[in-house]
Amino acid sequence: ETGVTQTPRHLVMGMTNKKSLKCEQHLGHNAMYWYKQSAKKPLELMFVYNFKEQTENNSVPSRFSPECPNSSHLFLHLHTLQPEDSALYLCASTNNEGSNGYTFGSGTRLTVV
Amino acid sequence: AQKVTQAQTEISVVEKEDVTLDCVYETRDTTYYLFWYKQPPSGELVFLIRRNSFDEQNEISGRYSWNFQKSTSSFNFTITASQVVDSAVYFCALRSLGNNDMRFGAGTRLTVKP
Numbered sequence A: 001e002t003g004v005t006q007t008p009r010h011l012v013m014g015m016t017n018k019k020s021l022k023c024e025q026h027l028g029h030n031a032m033y034w035y036k037q038s039a040k041k042p043l044e045l046m047f048v049y050n051f052k053e054q055t056e057n058n059s060v061p062s063r064f065s066p067e068c069p070n071s072s073h074l075f076l077h078l079h080t081l082q083p084e085d086s087a088l089y090l091c092a093s094t095n096n097e098g099s100n101g102y103t104f105g106s107g108t109r110l111t112v113v
Numbered sequence B: 001a002q003k004v005t006q007a008q009t010e011i012s013v014v015e016k017e018d019v020t021l022d023c024v025y026e027t028r029d030t031t032y033y034l035f036w037y038k039q040p041p042s043g044e045l046v047f048l049i050r051r052n053s054f055d056e057q058n059e060i061s062g063r064y065s066w067n068f069q070k071s072t073s074s075f076n077f078t079i080t081a082s083q084v085v086d087s088a089v090y091f092c093a094l095r096s097l098g099n100n101d102m103r104f105g106a107g108t109r110l111t112v113k114p
Helices: none
Strands: A004-007 A010-013 A018-025 A031-037 A044-050 A053-057 A064-070 A073-079 A087-094 A108-112 B003-005 B010-014 B019-021 B024-026 B032-039 B046-052 B059-061 B064-069 B074-079 B088-096 B102-104 B108-113
Touching (some): A004 A087, A010 A018, A018 A031, A018 A087, A031 A073, A053 A064, B003 B088, B010 B019, B019 B108, B024 B074, B032 B074, B046 B064, B074 B088
Parallel strands (some): A010 A108, B010 B108
Antiparallel strands (some): A004 A018, A018 A073, A044 A053, A064 A073, B003 B024, B032 B046, B032 B088, B064 B074, B088 B108
């Protein structure tokens, strides 16, 4: 149990499907992040939420749609994805103290077929 | 601008060898924090260590040790007597005080062979 829980752990979806990834933390953190990690590539920051407000969108295609209903939950809604979107999607959280690192979830391994 | 460079993309060693993973960073901030994370095949990034910019003392934790040198902007990580279970991707990261964003290096994939 890492403190950050991501579901599902694995997801296979077709290009016309709509699915959602879920991230949940009860660590009292107020900032949450979505990262994409493709095979043999660096971590790519996708979205940042601070106190439920989106503070960063790193030029992510609109087929990825984040939602943060409260400080403990973060979703990533997926629709009409492409095979190149297959990757490990990691959620992380932290508080606003710069001295703290991020706590990561175990990730959702997404395969788009 | 902040930047973290891990020049070693992949390293392969034989069990019981010592191995050092390099990390070089760039920042204009005076107060910042450096981190190392381990990502085993399961996917989750596991926190290993945090150092603040005012504390250049090296740290040892079991077989792990970290060498922080402000003069060269480096925060290297050494594994002594490596084991197969050390096989993972290791990330170095930088975060400034008051800044939510953490900059990650590209990661170093370490393979320890039996």
